[in-house]
Amino acid sequence: MQEWKRQEGDETIFRTCAWSPPGCHPVGCGLQVHVKDGKVTKIEGDPDHPITRGSLCPRCLALKEYIYHPDRIIHPMKRAKEDRGQDKWEQCSWDEATDLVANAAKEITAKYGAETIAVFGGTGREANNWYPQWANLVFGTPNSVYAQAGWSCYGPRMTNTAFMMGGGYPEIDYAAKFPDRYDDPRFVAPEVILIWGKEPLRSNPDGLYGHAVIEMMRQFGTKIIVVDPRITWLGTRAEEILQVLPGTDTALAMAFIYVLAKEDLVDHDFIEKWTYGYDELVERVQEMPPSRAAEICGVPEEQIWRAARMYGKAKPSSVAWGLATDESTNGAQLGMCLVALMSITGFLDAPGGTTLGMGDDQGSVVRDGGSISADEKVDDATDSTLELALKNGIMTQETWYTKRIGVDKYPCVGQVLWTVQPDEFLKCLETNDPYQMHMAGFVSSNPVGTAIGAEPQRWWRALKRLDFNFAVDLFMNPTIMACCDVFLPVASTIEHDGMVVTHYGLNASFYGAQNKCVQVDECKSDVEIMLEVGKKTYPDFWNRFEDDEAYNNFHVFRSWLPWDELRDNVVTMSNEPYYKYKEGKLRPDGQVGFPTQTGRVELYSYAYANFDEDPLPYYEPAAYGPTTMPEMMKEKYPFVLTTGARRQEFFHSEHKQVPSLRQITPWPQVDLNPEDAAEYGIQEGDWVEVFSPYGCIRQMARVTPIIKKGVVHCMHGFWYPEEEGSEPNLFGNWKSNVNMLMPNSVNAKTGFGNTFKSMICGIRKADSLGGPNEPDHIVLEKSRQGEFTVQETWRPADSPVVDPVDYEKEMGVTK
Amino acid sequence: MTQHALYLDLEFCSGCHSCELACRNEHDFDPETNGIKVLEDRPIHYPDAPEGKWHWDFVAYPTEMCDLCEARVERGLMPACVQTCQAKVLEYGTIEECAKKLAEKGKKAAIFLP
Ligand code: SF4
Ligand code: SF4
Ligand code: SF4
Numbered sequence: 009m010q011e012w013k014r015q016e017g018d019e020t021i022f023r024t025c026a027w028s029p030p031g032c033h034p035v036g037c038g039l040q041v042h043v044k045d046g047k048v049t050k051i052e053g054d055p056d057h058p059i060t061r062g063s064l065c066p067r068c069l070a071l072k073e074y075i076y077h078p079d080r081i082i083h084p085m086k087r088a089k090e091d092r093g094q095d096k097w098e099q100c101s102w103d104e105a106t107d108l109v110a111n112a113a114k115e116i117t118a119k120y121g122a123e124t125i126a127v128f129g130g131t132g133r134e135a136n137n138w139y140p141q142w143a144n145l146v147f148g149t150p151n152s153v154y155a156q157a158g159w160s161c162y163g164p165r166m167t168n169t170a171f172m173m174g175g176g177y178p179e180i181d182y183a184a185k186f187p188d189r190y191d192d193p194r195f196v197a198p199e200v201i202l203i204w205g206k207e208p209l210r211s212n213p214d215g216l217y218g219h220a221v222i223e224m225m226r227q228f229g230t231k232i233i234v235v236d237p238r239i240t241w242l243g244t245r246a247e248e249i250l251q252v253l254p255g256t257d258t259a260l261a262m263a264f265i266y267v268l269a270k271e272d273l274v275d276h277d278f279i280e281k282w283t284y285g286y287d288e289l290v291e292r293v294q295e296m297p298p299s300r301a302a303e304i305c306g307v308p309e310e311q312i313w314r315a316a317r318m319y320g321k322a323k324p325s326s327v328a329w330g331l332a333t334d335e336s337t338n339g340a341q342l343g344m345c346l347v348a349l350m351s352i353t354g355f356l357d358a359p360g361g362t363t364l365g366m367g368d369d370q371g372s373v374v375r376d377g378g379s380i381s382a383d384e385k386v387d388d389a390t391d392s393t394l395e396l397a398l399k400n401g402i403m404t405q406e407t408w409y410t411k412r413i414g415v416d417k418y419p420c421v422g423q424v425l426w427t428v429q430p431d432e433f434l435k436c437l438e439t440n441d442p443y444q445m446h447m448a449g450f451v452s453s454n455p456v457g458t459a460i461g462a463e464p465q466r467w468w469r470a471l472k473r474l475d476f477n478f479a480v481d482l483f484m485n486p487t488i489m490a491c492c493d494v495f496l497p498v499a500s501t502i503e504h505d506g507m508v509v510t511h512y513g514l515n516a517s518f519y520g521a522q523n524k525c526v527q528v529d530e531c532k533s534d535v536e537i538m539l540e541v542g543k544k545t546y547p548d549f550w551n552r553f554e555d556d557e558a559y560n561n562f563h564v565f566r567s568w569l570p571w572d573e574l575r576d577n578v579v580t581m582s583n584e585p586y587y588k589y590k591e592g593k594l595r596p597d598g599q600v601g602f603p604t605q606t607g608r609v610e611l612y613s614y615a616y617a618n619f620d621e622d623p624l625p626y627y628e629p630a631a632y633g634p635t636t637m638p639e640m641m642k643e644k645y646p647f648v649l650t651t652g653a654r655r656q657e658f659f660h661s662e663h664k665q666v667p668s669l670r671q672i673t674p675w676p677q678v679d680l681n682p683e684d685a686a687e688y689g690i691q692e693g694d695w696v697e698v699f700s701p702y703g704c705i706r707q708m709a710r711v712t713p714i715i716k717k718g719v720v721h722c723m724h725g726f727w728y729p730e731e732e733g734s735e736p737n738l739f740g741n742w743k744s745n746v747n748m749l750m751p752n753s754v755n756a757k758t759g760f761g762n763t764f765k766s767m768i769c770g771i772r773k774a775d776s777l778g779g780p781n782e783p784d785h786i787v788l789e790k791s792r793q794g795e796f797t798v799q800e801t802w803r804p805a806d807s808p809v810v811d812p813v814d815y816e817k818e819m820g821v822t823k
Numbered sequence: 824m825t826q827h828a829l830y831l832d833l834e835f836c837s838g839c840h841s842c843e844l845a846c847r848n849e850h851d852f853d854p855e856t857n858g859i860k861v862l863e864d865r866p867i868h869y870p871d872a873p874e875g876k877w878h879w880d881f882v883a884y885p886t887e888m889c890d891l892c893e894a895r896v897e898r899g900l901m902p903a904c905v906q907t908c909q910a911k912v913l914e915y916g917t918i919e920e921c922a923k924k925l926a927e928k929g930k931k932a933a934i935f936l937p
Contacts, residue, residue, distance in 0.1 A: 050848055050849070051848055052845065052848060052849070052903060052906065052907065053845075053906055053907050055901075055906060061911075062901070062906040062907060063841065063906075063907055063908060063909045063911070064841060064845070064907055064909075065839060065841055065909060066839065066840050066841055066843075066844050069841060069844035069845055069848060069907065070844060072848070209837050209839065209909075219837065219839075219909040219910050219911075222835050222837065222909075222910045222911075222912075223910075223911060225835070226832070226835055226910075226911075226912075239866060239877055239879075241837060241838060241866075241879055241881075242837070243877075244866065244876075244877040244878070244879045245834070245835070248875065249875055249877075308874070311874075311875070656839050656840070657840065667854045668844055668847065668854040671854055672840055712865065712866060713866060713867065713868060714866050714877075714879075
């Protein structure tokens with residue numbers, strides 16, 4: 009095992025684990041960074057890293073191009089408010105930039121209250137740690153914002169897990185917690201992995217090293233079953249690939265449970281001892297026999313029986329549930345079914361089954377807010393971010409409990425997550441109800457851009473109206489160009505010390521050190537930037553930390569090793585045992601069982617019942633789809649649209665400016681079935697206009713049988729950093745941005761989920777990328793929320809959004 | 824001199840492109856130059872194939888720019904593409920060693936001499 013830092017000739021070689029920036033989940037892949045004269049000369053994998061063993065994906069391999077990119081912002085910048093939208097930035101000092109941010113915050117706090125400040129964070133990134141800390145501890149506001157409609161990423165699965173069984177986040181077992189990995193005598197390889205709405209090879213989601221699935225297939229003969237609306241490459245290596253119609257898979261999951269129960273492929277001993285509500289669940293799924301699911305999902309009935317049997321008979325079996333669970337309005341129910349499938353086989357937290365975590369939350373997650381008292385000790389080193397903010401007088405309990413936007417309407421979202429409910433927050437920005445917002449910070453988040461914000465033109469207009477905005481990021485992007493006044497340049501993963509823990513600590517395989525290898529100009533780490541601003545906003549708290557290491561040791565690494573030990577180890581395996589529920593390692597009180605009301609896995613969920621949701625899973629058709637909108641589909645939007653499938657060379661909207669990544673996929677691709685393409689006279693490589701009731705974009709045709717006839721998949725995240733950045737073009741933000749086709753506020757009863765995986769659309773052939781979305785000819789459709797009263801008819805309890813905007817007039821978009 | 828080769832289990836090459844980038848990093852090639860190149864044989868369902876059984880392959884093959892990472896191998900390291908391969912399907916060895924692997928695999932595998 010090599011040291012964390014060594015000298016070879018004139019090069020220093022650092023071993024480090026990666027997180028972000030650049031964009032990634034906390035996978036923590038092992039890097040060896042070669043440095044000469046303070047500059048990176050080469051990036052390669054670290055053969056000593058127990059999980060990745062020298063492997064890396066293209067994004068880290070291209071790090072040199074990324075960190076030294078000529079377009080990277082490497083000095084703080086400011087811009088006059090009246091120049092928002094124009095490329096009129098001016099370099100300034102860190103002191104001036106942080107003064108601008110801190111003074112704006114102080115002024116706004118004094119005038120309107122701290123709650124009128126919001127801090128946005130982007131998905132998966134290290135900023136997941138920082139944006140609640142920015143909000144609660146730097147500004148004293150409860151309003152941290154993850155802007156994706158319906159919080160449609162990870163949050164819903166976290167909630168399912170927290171409500172039904174605890175254990176943070178269930179993950180497939182790939183011996184990821186043991187130093188000897190697959191050689192550990194405790195480990196048994198899964199016989200079958202059920203991969204549901206997920207492509208682990210491309211997404212390395214949340215800390216799962218995706219290619220481990222291939223390792224286990226090759227080494228142990230592990231078999232896989234894949235459920236996906238597309239044939240994925242991994243799916244071609246599966247025993248079964250169930251190609252569902254987008255938005256219908258809750259029906260399929262119910263049918264799986266039906267088969268397992270009917271054929272008695274369950275572990276009665278486990279069910280008896282450790283679960284609650286099995287009989288009720290079985291009774292419920294009687295309404296969804298495979299024959300009915302087959303019709304709904306467009307999957308052969310025989311295949312459902314076959315696949316479910318195969319899963320039920322496997323010993324052990326494991327479930328990998330994907331993002332698709334989060335992005336639909338029927339997703340909570342899908343999640344309920346999948347939790348049931350993980351557990352009724354008896355392989356929950358068993359070797360080769362689906363592992364649970366000890367639920368360490370890195371201080372970010374709201375822990376039982378009820379027990380917090382502002383008079384408790386000030387510097388309790390186990391306090392969550394929220395507790396710290398309350399005890400140090402940075403935020404009052406009243407602010408936290410009464411001012412967090414949207415959680416009164418959607419308390420279910422507020423229960424497990426530490427943010428606002430995003431769709432309600434957008435309405436608040438537009439309508440000033442319940443109060444007016446005045447300032448926003450964007451910490452590695454780009455809601456006007458192409459990754460998370462549905463109807464991005466609404467975010468654009470709403471955020472531009474605020475009094476002051478700043479961003480912490482690496483590259484100029486549409487949100488910053490349109491809305492911000494100050495740009496604070498942040499360091500990448502190899503430019504700062506830090507820690508990376510898989511699943512944000514919720515189910516930790518290992519604790520990885522992010523070791524600082526180089527300094528790039530004036531860039532600073534997130535923590536350094538927070539410290540600088542924090543010392544100006546709440547000096548009493550922040551002055552306790554001399555530097556980032558002091559703060560990290562206090563609030564970031566604290567439940568683990570001290571920093572120097574973490575760094576020297578590079579990778580510290582968590583070594584968590586199996587069967588934690590049998591050893592009292594899941595419940596805060598140390599009792600055996602699960603941290604739920606009944607102490608068991610609640611297949612019948614009291615927690616959901618408490619939020620007026622059905623305690624048992626049910627199938628509900630997508631808000632936009634063939635069941636709900638047959639006429640509209642017949643008239644104008646005959647296709648089911650799905651989106652979000654990953655490419656490994658990009659992380660959502662990132663990396664489009666990195667040459668060796670962009671060349672792998674130069675243009676956004678819309679997948680069309682050959683029959684559909686032929687009908688519309690579209691050929692491979694043609695530009696295609698894709699339109700929904702909400703807008704219209706262009707992508708390039710990829711004609712492929714992997715997508716079913718009648719279904720269309722659009723790539724997400726595409727913009728053109730090489731194009732004009734000033735408004736209205738904003739780097740071609742509106743041209744290929746699939747979020748233009750998606751509404752906000754089409755959420756489940758709980759406030760989670762949206763239409764990202766199941767929308768309706770029409771297509772037509774186009775001549776070029778340009779056309780109606782050319783810079784001098786941009787058409788931004790009005791928000792159709794008021795017009796399409798989907799919410800009113802489909803979920804009558806909700807109110808539609810009014811406030812349709814004439815973008816042409818108000819935002820200066822010419823026609 | 825023993826001749827070396829690259830062995831690829833192409834049943835499980837996921838087409839991730841990591842080998843391409845790793846090779847460029849190692850040799851300081853520009854983005855246009857490939858020591859190894861990932862080709863795709865796009866998905867198709869052959870008429871005779873069973874329902875749900877698809878053909879879709881990636882093949883990573885070394886070009887004439889590949890020197891089998893002579894300098895690395897001399898220092899006792901694995902070739903860059905082999906070390907980086909995410910699916911661990913690229914291997915390096917003598918022609919004989921590679922041929923043995925090929926025979927053991929028995930299907931969907933290849934040996935390359937750049
Ligand atoms: S998945 Fe890719 S980007 Fe993420 S840490 Fe690993 S190599 Fe880096
Ligand atoms: S062996 Fe070395 S030179 Fe050849 S393709 Fe692999 S990395 Fe490139
Ligand atoms: S790195 Fe390995 S899996 Fe990826 S494309 Fe190359 S050979 Fe295939």
